[in-house]
Structure formats: C-alpha cells, structure tokens
Amino acid sequence: MPEASDICAPYEEDLALIRKAVLEAGKIAKDAFDADDAEIWDKDKGHLVTDADIAVNDYLLKTLCQARPGYGWLSEETKDDHSRHACPRTFVVDPIDGTRAFIDRTPNFAVSVAIIQDGQSIAGVVYNPLKDEMFEAALGNGAKLNGVKISAPNAEAVEGIRMVGYARKFRRLGWPDMNCRVANSMAYRMVLVASGQADATVAFTPKSDWDVAAAQLIASEAGAIVTNLRGEKPSYDGETTRGLGVICAGKTLHALLLARITPIIAQFEESDDKVKDFGFMGTTQTDRHLEDRAMTENIQLLHLVIGGELVDPNKTEFKDLGNVDFVGAYANYADAHAAWKGAAQRTVDNAHMRYFVLHAHELIDPDKDGIIG
Secondary structure (H helix, E strand, O other): OOOHHHHOOOHHHHHHHHHHHHHHHHHHHHHHHHHOOOOEEEEEOOEEEEHHHHHHHHHHHHHHHHHOOOOEEEEOOOOOOOHHHOOOOEEEEEEEEOHHHHHHOOOOOEEEEEEEEOOEEEEEEEEEOOOOEEEEEEOOOOEEEOOEEOOOOOOOOOOOOEEEOOHHHHHHOOOOOOEEEOOOOHHHHHHHHHOOOOOEEEEOOOEEHHHHHHHHHHHHHOOOEEEOOOOOOOOOOOOOOEEOOEEEEOHHHHHHHHHHHHHHHHHHHHOOOHHHHHHHHOOOOOOOOHHHHHHHHOOOOOEEEEEEEEOOOOOOOEOOHHHOEEEEEEOOHHHHHHHHHHOHHHHHHOOOEEEEEEEOHHHHOOOOOOOOO
C-alpha cells in the first residue's frame, strides 16, 4: 500500500474537493427530480434504483477519481473492487441516499460522500439538493450546515424526544411516546440530529458503509454519539460493508437508547423464529418481500394513490384537503406506481401538484400477516 503522506491531501483540501463535487452532483439529482421522468428498476429483491442514481454515481466517480487517482472507491452503485483495502484513502459514496424518497417525490434524499483512512472517516459531506442543505465535516474541525457551525442536542430522557424513525416500531417495543418523523435517507436522518433538527435516530435494519460514513463523521463532529445497535463505533475497513443498524444521539440520550436496545438484541439473538418475533422491526416501504408472499398466501396489499395542490412543492401540506384527488386503490406496487406515473401530466400543468403512493397496508397491518392491528 502506498504511504498516505505520498498521495494524500490535507483533510480540509479533501473536504473542499468533495464539497464542490457533491454540490454539482446534487444539481444532477435535482434536475432529474424536477424532470420527473426517471427510469426505475429493481436491482436486487426490491432495492430500487433509478437512472438518476447512476448519473450521479458516474459524475462523482469521474470527478473524484480524476482529482485523487491514488484513492480507492466504494459506492452503492458500483461493484466493490476492494480498493479500500489497497489504498491509503477511499471515497465512500451513496449517489442518492433515499432513492425511495426520490421516487416518491419527497424532499428527504441526499448525496453522501465520505473519505476514509484507516477505517475511519476523515472528511464527509451530505447534501440535500431540494432543501439546499450542505452538511460537512473534516476530522477534528467540527461540523457545519451551509457554512455555519452546528451541534447536536443532548436530551436527558427518551419520552417526548424528536425521533427520526418509524413510530410503530417503537410502540411495538413499548417505548415512551416520542415525536416521530420519517426520512428515507439514513444519512439525512443522522445529519438532522447533528444540526439539532432532531434529537435522535435509530435504525433497526442493517446499514451499509455508504449509508453512514459521511453522516457519522458530521454527527460525531457535532457532538453526537454514533454506534451500531451493540454500541460499537463504525469501522469502514472490514471485509463486509454491512453493519448492525444505527443509534445516533447526544451522549446522554445515546446511553438511554442503548440501554433499551441491548435487551432487544439479546432476545433477537436467542429467538428461534426471528422473522415471526422481530419481523415488525424491518422496513418494507417498497414491499420488498411482500408481493410474492401476497400472491402465495392471499394477503391483500393496499396502495393508495392520491394527489393535490401543495402549499409548498417541497413539503406535504395540501392547499385544500377538500380537493385532494383520489386516483385509486391498488393491490400491488407495480399497478400503483403505474397509476402514479399516469398522473404526471397534472404535475406539469400545475407545478404545485404532487401525487403520492401511500402504502396503507403498512399502517393497518404492521405485522403483514393479513390481520388488522
């Protein structure tokens, strides 16, 4: 492996490089979002990808690797070449973290780029192009949002906190009432904590290095604690890129959340039927494993397609609930998505018109067993 001192730039120079590249990449993503004609396909068992993901990935790959030819590359949309094990530094990239949000036309996706060295992030940028929020950090230099220093909050109790996560999961675990909100991007969830827009985020499902590498540095530099569900700090030099969930919160709150999660992990590991006992902790916004089960077990899914004129096209507040357009109800996501796309002309005629696919079965049948409750 080449010596880091021979080819590596100072942290702040690397940060400036990825900041500039991510800003341009965000413009590519936003232009694709505004055009609303992205090609979508299933790359692996319900993991959707769009041509916008690929376009952003290709731009970053060319731009960053030309600027730092001695650095490795790891991206969600590029086959892992394990260059991170051979190079002193590596770009870790999620071109559009929150592809589901991009597809559903909600402003909760982000371009995420980190640079890692010796298994830890040394520079990171997370950019939400719809909200024009640029989160950034270099190791040891604090974190910023649009050039202004940020710091994470540190609540001292779980009850009533602003949690980014799925409320039903926490209710099923018997946690206290919290003010929950949903954001599909793991990176964006974490930087919301870093910037004080949320108190915590917990993800019970496995996350990959590209989901967390940039945001973990930003949150840590802002004073938050970021670990997996066992309380272990992330390392990005392993043979696998998958990790066991995420806990991100201020120091005191993180300890309280970890104390609640530790016995859950112990029960999970001892369970003989993890799907039955802990399946509700999974996230299936795209019905990743439900369509086949619905056909074989006669479990009806329910997708609602609705739309209307919004007060702000980047938010979900309808101008007049009395004029919300109900397109239809559908038993599978493919038909719902086709209906949603069919409403596209109405968004062209009125820039504030937006249509949404609501996965209603997630709300009325959280266990996905065909039983309401």
